[in-house]
Amino acid sequence: GESVGLHLPTLSVQEGDNSIINCAYSNSASDYFIWYKQESGKGPQFIIDIRSNMDKRQGQRVTVLLNKTVKHLSLQIAATQPGDSAVYFCAESSMNNAGNMLTFGGGTRLMVKP
Amino acid sequence: DADVTQTPRNRITKTGKRIMLECSQTKGHDRMYWYRQDPGLGLRLIYYSFDVKDINKGEISDGYSVSRQAQAKFSLSLESAIPNQTALYFCATSEPQGRDTQYFGPGTRLTVL
Numbered sequence: 001g002e003s004v005g006l007h008l009p010t011l012s013v014q015e016g017d018n019s020i021i022n023c024a025y026s027n028s029a030s031d032y033f034i035w036y037k038q039e040s041g042k043g044p045q046f047i048i049d050i051r052s053n054m055d056k057r058q059g060q061r062v063t064v065l066l067n068k069t070v071k072h073l074s075l076q077i078a079a080t081q082p083g084d085s086a087v088y089f090c091a092e093s094s095m096n097n098a099g100n101m102l103t104f105g106g107g108t109r110l111m112v113k114p
Numbered sequence: 115d116a117d118v119t120q121t122p123r124n125r126i127t128k129t130g131k132r133i134m135l136e137c138s139q140t141k142g143h144d145r146m147y148w149y150r151q152d153p154g155l156g157l158r159l160i161y162y163s164f165d166v167k168d169i170n171k172g173e174i175s176d177g178y179s180v181s182r183q184a185q186a187k188f189s190l191s192l193e194s195a196i197p198n199q200t201a202l203y204f205c206a207t208s209e210p211q212g213r214d215t216q217y218f219g220p221g222t223r224l225t226v227l
Contacts, residue, residue, distance in 0.1 A: 034215050036218075041220075041221075042220055042221070043118075043204050043206075043218035043219050043220050043221050044157070044204070044218045045218070046215045046217065049215055089156060089157070091157075101159070101162070102157075102159075102216060103156075104156035104157040104158075105156050106155055106156045107156060
């Protein structure tokens, strides 16, 4: 079946370094992607999204890159801070889905070392 | 997100008990969702509702039921709880236009003994 997944369950980075979290998806019809951040004890929070007509989108300290050729999505966090420690999920949807149904990956835990 | 609230935040219950989890939103969104999250797994969709009169099963609806009492309220029930329903449960909302992001509540941690 179609799925969205993450390669690394845990990523440990030094404070101030850049972080890159990766996500592979298998549904070639996917055309909308979202990154969520989930802190301990909280619900997922929207970080950034990207549509398939783009290959890069930047936010505040975050950049999402989309490579449709290899069905790969990444989230780059610049100058990682302790407050960035959380689990990060990618999610995707496609026009084949009713409404805006999202399929979520398993999540990557980002740990920021001081 | 304070715009989406869930009650209770934590609940411990016994096998066979009926449990209701409630979700309220002040975002004015028509679409609401219930997800389940298990350790190491992504969010899995239980039920979703596009408006008050529209209820749909998600990926893992067996053992669950829902009620959309109003645009702002969407409840999830476990008619007879079992231990493998121990999980984190999240409610989410989204706007009906296009395919915008979903906004999540803080979650309910449910433990079934």
